[in-house]
Amino acid sequence: MGWKLKVLEYGKIKSAEIEVSPLTLFVGDNNSGKSYLMALLWGIQNLGVSELISSVLREETKLEHELIGWIRAQVALACEQGEHIAQVCEIEKELQAFLREGLRQNKDNLVKKIFNSSDVKIKDLQIELKDLDKISLTFTKLKDRWGSEELDSLRIKNNTGTEYTIKLSEIEWGYQNNLIICMILSLAMEISIGEVNGIYENIYLPAARTGFMLTKDIINKAGRNAAFNIGVQQEEMIPFIRPINQFLDVMNDLSFDSKADRGAAAIAEYLENYMAEGTVEMSTLPNKEVLYVPAGQEKGIPLRIVSAVVTEISPLILILKHKKRVKGLFYEEPEMCLHPQLQQKIARVICQLASAGVKMTLTTHSDIILQHINNMIRLSERQDAERICSELGYDSGDLLKAEEVKVYQLKSNAGEGTKVEELPCGKNGFAVPTFNDALDRIMEEAF
Numbered sequence: 001m002g003w004k005l006k007v008l009e010y011g012k013i014k015s016a017e018i019e020v021s022p023l024t025l026f027v028g029d030n031n032s033g034k035s036y037l038m039a040l041l042w043g044i045q046n047l048g049v050s051e052l053i054s055s056v057l058r059e060e061t062k063l064e065h066e067l068i069g070w071i072r073a074q075v076a077l078a079c080e081q082g083e084h085i086a087q088v089c090e091i092e093k094e095l096q097a098f099l100r101e102g103l104r105q106n107k108d109n110l111v112k113k114i115f116n117s118s119d120v121k122i123k124d125l126q127i128e129l130k131d132l133d134k135i136s137l138t139f140t141k142l143k144d145r146w147g148s149e150e151l152d153s154l155r156i157k158n159n160t161g162t163e164y165t166i167k168l169s170e171i172e173w174g175y176q177n178n179l180i181i182c183m184i185l186s187l188a189m190e191i192s193i194g195e196v197n198g199i200y201e202n203i204y205l206p207a208a209r210t211g212f213m214l215t216k217d218i219i220n221k222a223g224r225n226a227a228f229n230i231g232v233q234q235e236e237m238i239p240f241i242r243p244i245n246q247f248l249d250v251m252n253d254l255s256f257d258s259k260a261d262r263g264a265a266a267i268a269e270y271l272e273n274y275m276a277e278g279t280v281e282m283s284t285l286p287n288k289e290v291l292y293v294p295a296g297q298e299k300g301i302p303l304r305i306v307s308a309v310v311t312e313i314s315p316l317i318l319i320l321k322h323k324k325r326v327k328g329l330f331y332e333e334p335e336m337c338l339h340p341q342l343q344q345k346i347a348r349v350i351c352q353l354a355s356a357g358v359k360m361t362l363t364t365h366s367d368i369i370l371q372h373i374n375n376m377i378r379l380s381e382r383q384d385a386e387r388i389c390s391e392l393g394y395d396s397g398d399l400l401k402a403e404e405v406k407v408y409q410l411k412s413n414a415g416e417g418t419k420v421e422e423l424p425c426g427k428n429g430f431a432v433p434t435f436n437d438a439l440d441r442i443m444e445e446a447f
Helices: 034-047 049-057 062-081 088-115 168-172 177-189 209-228 242-253 262-276 308-322 340-355 367-380 385-392 433-444
Strands: 002-010 013-019 023-028 083-087 122-130 136-146 149-157 163-167 202-205 278-282 290-294 328-332 359-363 405-413 417-423
Touching: 002 034, 013 034, 013 405, 023 034, 023 340, 023 367, 023 433, 034 049, 034 088, 034 202, 034 242, 034 328, 034 359, 034 405, 049 088, 049 177, 062 083, 062 088, 062 136, 062 149, 062 168, 062 177, 083 088, 088 122, 088 177, 088 242, 122 177, 149 168, 149 177, 163 168, 163 177, 202 242, 202 308, 209 242, 209 308, 242 308, 262 278, 262 308, 262 340, 278 308, 290 308, 308 328, 308 340, 340 359, 340 367, 367 385, 367 405, 367 433, 405 433
Parallel strands: 013 417, 023 359, 023 405, 202 328, 328 359
Antiparallel strands: 002 013, 002 122, 083 136, 136 149, 149 163, 278 290, 405 417
């Protein structure tokens, strides 16, 4: 399953084609548009299908009739047989055309919603659906309870286990044509139907993590005052971009009593033991103050008086310990404030998360992070990988395959916009020219 993002004249970016992968890296020049691309991917994943095609759903079109006709045919077979499996590729042309028209009409509003601003422009936005021949949908007729009533319903489920349920009567009467089209596209693209407040499975970790962790309570208080307190004269508040607002919401909504799954908790423990050298926890008091407990001590201390290493990785630790479901992380500059040996450790965490099924998208200037990823790719291809892993302290969860990683380099060209190119994976992994060129120039100055 997958899709390819295509943009034209988006901010500084002249053009780009980005294919979503288990691990996607944006590398290259400062101020070239890496965060813009990541924010757009985040927006598509979080705001969901309804935001991409909402205007098209308000019109009765031939495409909609064709899609609904196909869906009704599958529903009829499911009602007759109890269960029916259909291939999404049967309606590939219609889905692609429907999505194309939706993006044409909605691209500006989508970008405006992501950045909470009209200042970021985009000329063209397309999403190319890929591998639809590998996606099947299982339509199952169910007896379900809706409140006090027992009614027939329909479950639609894709290969990966994502599913939706809808009342059969609503399909038959045409009440939910828009919703069921959104369901099909959501299952084909593996993204949400739409934004649901408080349910964040694709989480953005912004670059200024330390600042936000130290000021999140003040920001939340200021937001409440602006929203609920009436003043004689109130200054206009300039909003953060939506990904940052989500980050603050996630941090505020985490609960001490909520526990993540075992795999995520084990990665959080690695971060605490080998990077933070202590535990990071939330106070059980209503203000949920984040505290750091150094190894060997019992009393927690507030983040404002601890090392920047701790404040930088504390959001990731807390998410992995207390967020029940994380589908993806959008991680800006994970190397921030980290010594080279700790950059290698955070690279290991990134690989482990990607290997565990968490889609990782990140921006980075760290050649160390990239080298560790290259090492894990090369190691996975060796016949003696198990022996080497044992010697180096790795296991199968550390390894990545070359096809699971995409690296995109952004290079600024004054007056011409940013050039985005996909870097190939060679026999030694990914080589980043902008990293290597900078190092070569420095070495030339050594006398």
